[in-house]
Amino acid sequence: EVQLVESGGGLVKPGGSLRLSCAVSGFTFSDAWMSWVRQAPGKGLEWVGRIKSKTDGATTDYATPVKGRFTISRDDSRNMLYVQMNSLKTEDTAVYYCTTFAGWNRFDYWGQGALVTVSS
Amino acid sequence: QSALTQPASVSGSPGQSITISCTGTSSDVGGYNSVSWYQQHPGKAPKLMIYDVTNRPSGVSNRFSGSKSGNTASLTISGLQAEDEADYYCSSYRSSSTLFVFGSSTLYVFGPGTKVTVL
16 A cells, blocks of 8 residues: 655744655655645645656756755655755745656655644 | 636536536647646545546546546546535646746646535
8 A cells, every 4th residue: 555654844934944754655666756745725736846766867856936945855765755945935834745756747646744834 | 826727616416517627728738648637625635536638547436537628628527426525626747948938947737726516
Protein backbone atom coordinates (compact mmCIF):
# COMPACT_ATOMS: atom_id res chain seq x y z
CA GLU A 1 0.00 0.00 0.00
CA VAL A 2 1.36 3.41 -0.99
CA GLN A 3 1.75 5.77 1.95
CA LEU A 4 3.00 9.35 2.11
CA VAL A 5 3.22 11.02 5.51
CA GLU A 6 4.14 14.69 5.84
CA SER A 7 5.61 16.25 8.96
CA GLY A 8 7.25 19.47 10.09
CA GLY A 9 4.38 21.90 9.71
CA GLY A 10 3.71 24.66 12.21
CA LEU A 11 3.59 28.37 12.94
CA VAL A 12 6.42 30.57 11.67
CA LYS A 13 6.92 34.32 11.49
CA PRO A 14 7.18 36.16 8.17
CA GLY A 15 10.73 35.98 6.90
CA GLY A 16 11.34 32.73 8.76
CA SER A 17 12.20 29.26 7.54
CA LEU A 18 10.67 25.81 7.85
CA ARG A 19 11.45 22.37 6.45
CA LEU A 20 8.73 19.86 5.64
CA SER A 21 9.44 16.16 5.36
CA CYS A 22 7.52 13.40 3.61
CA ALA A 23 8.10 9.75 4.51
CA VAL A 24 7.08 7.38 1.74
CA SER A 25 6.51 3.64 1.54
CA GLY A 26 4.79 1.06 -0.64
CA PHE A 27 6.65 1.78 -3.88
CA THR A 28 10.19 2.18 -5.20
CA PHE A 29 10.87 5.74 -4.11
CA SER A 30 14.18 6.03 -5.96
CA ASP A 31 12.40 5.55 -9.29
CA ALA A 32 9.68 8.08 -8.56
CA TRP A 33 9.27 11.69 -9.52
CA MET A 34 7.79 13.60 -6.60
CA SER A 35 5.98 16.89 -6.14
CA TRP A 36 4.63 19.29 -3.54
CA VAL A 37 1.18 20.86 -3.96
CA ARG A 38 -0.31 23.36 -1.52
CA GLN A 39 -3.77 24.61 -0.64
CA ALA A 40 -4.37 27.89 1.15
CA PRO A 41 -7.27 27.85 3.65
CA GLY A 42 -10.55 27.76 1.76
CA LYS A 43 -8.76 28.02 -1.58
CA GLY A 44 -7.82 25.77 -4.49
CA LEU A 45 -4.78 23.67 -5.26
CA GLU A 46 -1.46 25.20 -6.30
CA TRP A 47 1.57 23.33 -7.61
CA VAL A 48 4.72 24.20 -5.66
CA GLY A 49 7.50 22.20 -7.29
CA ARG A 50 8.75 18.86 -8.54
CA ILE A 51 11.89 16.73 -8.31
CA LYS A 52 12.78 14.04 -10.81
CA SER A 53 14.30 10.69 -9.91
CA LYS A 54 18.07 10.43 -9.57
CA THR A 55 18.11 8.38 -12.75
CA ASP A 56 16.56 11.34 -14.54
CA GLY A 57 19.00 13.76 -12.96
CA ALA A 58 17.13 14.66 -9.74
CA THR A 59 16.48 18.07 -11.28
CA THR A 60 13.91 20.39 -9.79
CA ASP A 61 11.33 22.84 -11.12
CA TYR A 62 9.37 25.38 -9.12
CA ALA A 63 6.28 27.51 -9.43
CA THR A 64 7.01 31.17 -9.96
CA PRO A 65 5.73 32.32 -6.51
CA VAL A 66 8.25 30.11 -4.65
CA LYS A 67 11.20 30.07 -7.03
CA GLY A 68 14.38 31.15 -5.25
CA ARG A 69 12.83 30.69 -1.78
CA PHE A 70 11.89 26.98 -1.72
CA THR A 71 14.20 24.01 -2.33
CA ILE A 72 12.99 20.46 -2.88
CA SER A 73 15.36 17.58 -2.17
CA ARG A 74 15.24 13.83 -1.68
CA ASP A 75 17.07 11.15 0.27
CA ASP A 76 16.53 7.88 -1.54
CA SER A 77 18.37 5.92 1.16
CA ARG A 78 15.73 6.98 3.67
CA ASN A 79 12.70 7.16 1.35
CA MET A 80 12.29 10.81 2.29
CA LEU A 81 11.21 13.91 0.37
CA TYR A 82 11.84 17.41 1.69
CA VAL A 83 10.99 21.01 0.96
CA GLN A 84 13.06 23.74 2.58
CA MET A 85 11.05 26.95 2.74
CA ASN A 86 12.92 30.22 3.34
CA SER A 87 11.87 33.88 3.42
CA LEU A 88 8.33 32.78 4.17
CA LYS A 89 5.47 35.17 3.46
CA THR A 90 1.95 35.28 4.88
CA GLU A 91 0.67 34.12 1.48
CA ASP A 92 2.62 30.86 1.91
CA THR A 93 0.11 29.83 4.60
CA ALA A 94 -1.38 26.58 3.36
CA VAL A 95 -1.69 22.84 3.75
CA TYR A 96 1.26 21.31 1.91
CA TYR A 97 0.74 17.95 0.25
CA CYS A 98 3.47 15.55 -0.81
CA THR A 99 2.52 13.69 -3.98
CA THR A 100 3.90 11.19 -6.45
CA PHE A 101 4.15 12.48 -9.99
CA ALA A 102 4.06 10.59 -13.28
CA GLY A 103 3.56 11.10 -16.97
CA TRP A 104 2.73 14.54 -18.29
CA ASN A 105 0.64 15.72 -15.35
CA ARG A 106 -0.45 12.97 -12.99
CA PHE A 107 -0.39 13.47 -9.24
CA ASP A 108 -1.18 9.85 -8.39
CA TYR A 109 -0.90 9.55 -4.61
CA TRP A 110 -1.21 12.22 -1.95
CA GLY A 111 -0.23 12.49 1.69
CA GLN A 112 -2.62 13.79 4.34
CA GLY A 113 -0.99 17.23 4.27
CA ALA A 114 0.96 19.42 6.68
CA LEU A 115 -0.32 22.85 7.75
CA VAL A 116 2.11 25.75 7.54
CA THR A 117 0.96 29.03 9.07
CA VAL A 118 3.00 32.16 8.44
CA SER A 119 1.94 34.88 10.83
CA SER A 120 3.42 37.40 13.21
CA GLN B 1 -6.55 34.25 -10.05
CA SER B 2 -6.37 30.63 -11.26
CA ALA B 3 -4.75 29.75 -14.52
CA LEU B 4 -7.69 27.60 -15.62
CA THR B 5 -11.41 28.43 -15.47
CA GLN B 6 -14.07 26.21 -13.89
CA PRO B 7 -17.66 26.89 -12.84
CA ALA B 8 -17.94 27.57 -9.12
CA SER B 9 -20.69 25.03 -8.64
CA VAL B 10 -22.66 22.34 -10.41
CA SER B 11 -25.58 20.38 -9.00
CA GLY B 12 -27.70 17.41 -9.97
CA SER B 13 -30.14 14.89 -8.62
CA PRO B 14 -29.19 11.30 -7.83
CA GLY B 15 -28.95 9.24 -11.00
CA GLN B 16 -28.48 12.25 -13.27
CA SER B 17 -25.37 13.15 -15.22
CA ILE B 18 -23.42 16.36 -14.75
CA THR B 19 -20.50 17.87 -16.61
CA ILE B 20 -17.79 20.17 -15.25
CA SER B 21 -15.84 22.28 -17.72
CA CYS B 22 -12.23 23.42 -17.49
CA THR B 23 -11.10 26.13 -19.89
CA GLY B 24 -7.51 27.10 -20.54
CA THR B 25 -5.45 28.19 -23.52
CA SER B 26 -3.47 26.67 -26.36
CA SER B 27 -0.43 26.77 -24.07
CA ASP B 28 -1.97 24.33 -21.62
CA VAL B 29 -5.31 22.52 -22.01
CA GLY B 30 -5.48 22.93 -25.78
CA GLY B 31 -1.85 22.17 -26.47
CA TYR B 32 -1.33 18.93 -24.58
CA ASN B 33 -3.29 15.81 -23.70
CA SER B 34 -2.26 16.27 -20.08
CA VAL B 35 -5.47 17.25 -18.30
CA SER B 36 -6.10 15.50 -14.99
CA TRP B 37 -9.01 15.75 -12.54
CA TYR B 38 -9.04 15.48 -8.76
CA GLN B 39 -11.85 14.89 -6.27
CA GLN B 40 -11.57 16.36 -2.78
CA HIS B 41 -13.94 15.74 0.09
CA PRO B 42 -13.91 18.24 2.99
CA GLY B 43 -10.86 17.86 5.20
CA LYS B 44 -9.38 15.15 2.98
CA ALA B 45 -6.51 14.98 0.50
CA PRO B 46 -7.33 15.19 -3.21
CA LYS B 47 -7.77 11.95 -5.16
CA LEU B 48 -6.83 11.43 -8.81
CA MET B 49 -9.94 10.61 -10.88
CA ILE B 50 -8.85 11.13 -14.51
CA TYR B 51 -5.46 11.61 -16.17
CA ASP B 52 -4.27 12.32 -19.70
CA VAL B 53 -7.75 13.70 -20.50
CA THR B 54 -9.62 10.38 -20.66
CA ASN B 55 -7.84 7.73 -18.57
CA ARG B 56 -9.17 6.40 -15.27
CA PRO B 57 -6.79 5.06 -12.62
CA SER B 58 -7.46 1.58 -11.33
CA GLY B 59 -10.24 1.64 -8.75
CA VAL B 60 -12.00 4.76 -10.00
CA SER B 61 -15.62 4.17 -10.97
CA ASN B 62 -16.44 4.12 -14.68
CA ARG B 63 -19.16 6.66 -13.90
CA PHE B 64 -16.38 9.22 -14.22
CA SER B 65 -15.21 10.12 -17.71
CA GLY B 66 -13.13 12.86 -19.29
CA SER B 67 -12.96 14.55 -22.67
CA LYS B 68 -11.47 17.58 -24.38
CA SER B 69 -12.36 19.87 -27.25
CA GLY B 70 -10.03 22.70 -28.18
CA ASN B 71 -9.03 24.63 -25.07
CA THR B 72 -11.79 23.16 -22.90
CA ALA B 73 -11.69 19.87 -21.03
CA SER B 74 -14.68 18.28 -19.32
CA LEU B 75 -15.37 15.82 -16.53
CA THR B 76 -18.67 13.97 -16.68
CA ILE B 77 -20.15 12.13 -13.74
CA SER B 78 -22.97 9.81 -14.74
CA GLY B 79 -25.42 8.13 -12.38
CA LEU B 80 -24.74 10.79 -9.76
CA GLN B 81 -24.50 9.45 -6.20
CA ALA B 82 -24.48 11.12 -2.80
CA GLU B 83 -20.81 10.16 -2.32
CA ASP B 84 -19.90 12.21 -5.42
CA GLU B 85 -20.61 15.42 -3.52
CA ALA B 86 -17.17 17.05 -3.30
CA ASP B 87 -14.91 19.66 -4.84
CA TYR B 88 -13.38 18.82 -8.23
CA TYR B 89 -10.20 20.36 -9.62
CA CYS B 90 -8.79 20.18 -13.12
CA SER B 91 -5.09 20.48 -13.86
CA SER B 92 -2.95 20.80 -16.95
CA TYR B 93 0.67 20.92 -17.97
CA ARG B 94 1.61 24.39 -19.22
CA SER B 95 4.48 25.03 -21.59
CA SER B 96 7.47 26.71 -19.98
CA SER B 97 7.66 29.01 -22.97
CA THR B 98 4.69 30.87 -21.46
CA LEU B 99 7.14 32.84 -19.34
CA PHE B 100 6.99 35.57 -21.91
CA VAL B 101 3.20 35.36 -22.30
CA PHE B 102 1.97 34.97 -18.73
CA GLY B 103 5.05 36.15 -16.87
CA SER B 104 5.10 32.75 -15.19
CA SER B 105 7.12 29.59 -15.73
CA THR B 106 4.82 27.44 -13.60
CA LEU B 107 4.62 24.06 -15.29
CA TYR B 108 1.44 22.63 -13.77
CA VAL B 109 -1.67 24.72 -13.32
CA PHE B 110 -4.95 24.02 -11.55
CA GLY B 111 -8.45 25.36 -11.89
CA PRO B 112 -10.20 27.07 -8.94
CA GLY B 113 -12.36 24.05 -8.25
CA THR B 114 -16.01 23.21 -8.74
CA LYS B 115 -18.30 22.29 -5.87
CA VAL B 116 -20.61 19.44 -6.86
CA THR B 117 -23.85 19.24 -4.91
CA VAL B 118 -26.15 16.23 -5.04
CA LEU B 119 -29.68 17.50 -4.54
